[in-house]
Amino acid sequence: MNSAIGTTFNRILLTGAAGGLGQALRSRLSKNCEVLRLSDIQSVGDLQSNEEFVKADLSDFEQISSAVVGCDAIVHLGGISVEAPFKSIMQANILGVYHLYEAAVKHGVKRIVFASSNHVVGYYSQGETIDAEDAPRPDGYYGLSKVYGESLSRMYFDRYGIETACVRIGSSYPKPKDRRMLATWLSYDDLHRLVTACLETPILNHTIVFGMSDNAVTWWDNRCAKHIGYRPQDSSDSFRHEVFTTTSSPDVTDAAARHQGGNFVKAKLPRERLGN
Ligand code: NAI
Ligand code: 15L
Numbered sequence: 043m044n045s046a047i048g049t050t051f052n053r054i055l056l057t058g059a060a061g062g063l064g065q066a067l068r069s070r071l072s073k074n075c076e077v078l079r080l081s082d083i084q085s086v087g088d089l090q091s092n093e094e095f096v097k098a099d100l101s102d103f104e105q106i107s108s109a110v111v112g113c114d115a116i117v118h119l120g121g122i123s124v125e126a127p128f129k130s131i132m133q134a135n136i137l138g139v140y141h142l143y144e145a146a147v148k149h150g151v152k153r154i155v156f157a158s159s160n161h162v163v164g165y166y167s168q169g170e171t172i173d174a175e176d177a178p179r180p181d182g183y184y185g186l187s188k189v190y191g192e193s194l195s196r197m198y199f200d201r202y203g204i205e206t207a208c209v210r211i212g213s214s215y216p217k218p219k220d221r222r223m224l225a226t227w228l229s230y231d232d233l234h235r236l237v238t239a240c241l242e243t244p245i246l247n248h249t250i251v252f253g254m255s256d257n258a259v260t261w262w263d264n265r266c267a268k269h270i271g272y273r274p275q276d277s278s279d280s281f282r283h284e285v286f287t288t289t290s291s292p293d294v295t296d297a298a299a300r301h302q303g304g305n306f307v308k309a310k311l312p313r314e315r316l317g318n
Contacts, residue, residue: 051074051075051076051114051115051241052075052076052077052114053075053076053077053078053079053112053113053114054071054074054075054077054078054079054113054114054115054116054117054241055079055081055109055110055113055115055116055117055151056068056071056078056079056080056081056116056117056119057081057082057098057100057109057116057117057118057119057120057121057142058081058082058118058119058120058121058157059080059081059082059086059095059119059120060080060082060083060084060085060086061082061119061120061123062123062214062215063119063157063211063214063230063233064080064082064086064119064120066214066230066233066234067117067119067230067233067234067237068080068086068093069090070230070231070234071117071234071237072090072092072093074237074238074241075092075114075115076092077092077093077094078092078093078094079093079094079095079096079109079112079113080093080094080095080096081095081096081097081098081109081120082097082098082120083097083098083099083100085097096108096109100120100121100133100134100135100137100138100139100141100142101133101134101137101138101141102141103141103144103145106138106141106142106145107141107144107145107148107149109145110142110145110146110148110149110151111145111149112149113149113151114151114152114153115151115152115153115154115155115241116142116146116151116153116154116155117154117155117157117237117241118139118142118154118155118156118157119157120134120138121134121135121138121139121157121187122134122135122184122187123184124184124309125182125183125184125306125309125310125311125312126183126184126312127183127312127314128183128311128312128314129314131183131184131186131187132187135184135187135188135190135191136187136190136191139156139187139190139191139194139195140194142154143194143195143198143204146198146204147198147202147204151204152203152204152205153204153205153206153240153241153246154195154204154205154206154207155206155207155209155237155240155241156191156192156195156206156207156208156209157209157211158188158191158192158208158209158210158211158250159184159185159188159210159211160210160211160212160213160226160252160262160302160303161180161181161182161184161185161188161303161306162178162179162180162185162188162189162192162210163176163178163179163180163185163210163302163303164179164180164181164182164185164301164302164303164304164306164307165179165180165181165301165302165303165307166179166261166301166302167300167301167302168222168225168261168299168300168301168302170261170302171260171261171262171263172261172262172263173262173263173264173265173266174249174250174251174252174264174266174267175266178192181301181303181306181307181309182306182307182309182311183311184306185303185306188210191208192208192250195208195248196248199247199248200248205245205246205247205248206246206248206249207240207246207249207250207251207267207270208248208249208250208251209236209237209240209251209252209253210250210251210252210253210262211228211233211253212225212226212227212228212252212253212254212262213226213227213228214227214228214229214230214233214253215227216230217281217284218278218281218285219285220285220289220304221285221286221289221292222299222304223278223285224257224258224259224278224279224281224282224285225254225257225259225260225261225278226254226257226261226302226304227254227255227257227278227281228253228254228255228274229255229274229276231275231276232253232254232255232256232274232275232276233253235272235273235274235275236251236253236272236274239270239271239272240270240272243269243270243271245269246269246270247269249266249267249269249270250266250267251264251266251267251270251272252264252267254274255274255275255276255277255278256274256275256276256277257277257278257279258277258278258279258282259278261302
């Protein structure tokens with residue numbers, strides 16, 4: 043057991059390990075377990091001594107089942123992370139999350155941290171403060187797929203007792219890139235603190251938590267997730283001056299400036315040919 047974290051986990055599966063957040067969490071998460079199993083459709087590079095890799099496509103149940111077997115917990119980051127044609131999102135995010143939870147039932151995994159997104163609520167106004175009890179208002183196919191993942195995980199908790207934290211990640215990058223991100227920013231260290239809190243809280247149940255640092259401006263209230271004990275230690279405030287001097291004032295008539303989802307509310311929803 044790693045006493046620094048207090049973990050009780052032997053093997054944690056990290057999906058989407060080759061992606062931006064997967065790479066950021068990889069070294070940090072190895073402190074939470076004896077063995078960190080990485081999975082992705084892409085290569086993850088050289089492995090550390092406590093890492094293993096299972097290449098798996100989320101749209102293929104057998105591959106995902108091989109990644110899940112033997113794990114005590116899953117941090118599920120894998121999938122499409124931006125707006126995309128519905129059929130691609132359906133394979134990676136909708137079918138993918140179903141496969142992951144079916145594999146969790148099959149192999150007895152009882153706790154999952156699911157990377158949801160602020161785009162579940164992207165159509166709320168930047169002038170509102172919302173919490174986890176407010177109804178979803180997804181801003182596109184991508185946000186819709188995360189709504190599906192949140193509901194699916196709720197059903198697998200009620201039916202099978204699999205506990206899930208749906209982390210509605212804001213904007214997790216080394217630093218906020220624009221004025222919107224002053225509200226939505228989540229530092230990599232706070233992301234790790236949040237994932238650790240979700241993994242380690244004694245009773246998680248099915249919880250929706252907004253993934254943000256301790257930013258002065260915020261649109262999200264985590265009052266429904268106090269039981270996980272997440273305490274952010276970083277803040278976008280230290281970047282405020284830099285962001286204000288390098289970006290121009292938002293046009294408040296612009297939909298992207300008015301809605302919490304930012305530019306995602308304006309992303310073209312790629313239309314595909316339906317039928318013959
Ligand atoms: P990313 O796009 O960099 O990484 C996603 C990873 O998933 C990639 O390595 C990709 O190869 C893998 N993947 C895609 N389709 C797959 C499939 N069919 N089977 C297996 N693996 C597949 O995204 P990022 O930024 O690392 O985000 C990680 C997660 O967090 C995503 O689920 C994203 O929706 C969510 N998120 C991220 C935010 C951020 O600020 N970075 C904000 C909100 C949510
Ligand atoms: C997300 O869900 C995306 O995965 C990420 O690329 C960012 O754009 C983020 O939300 C955001 O809203 O800033």
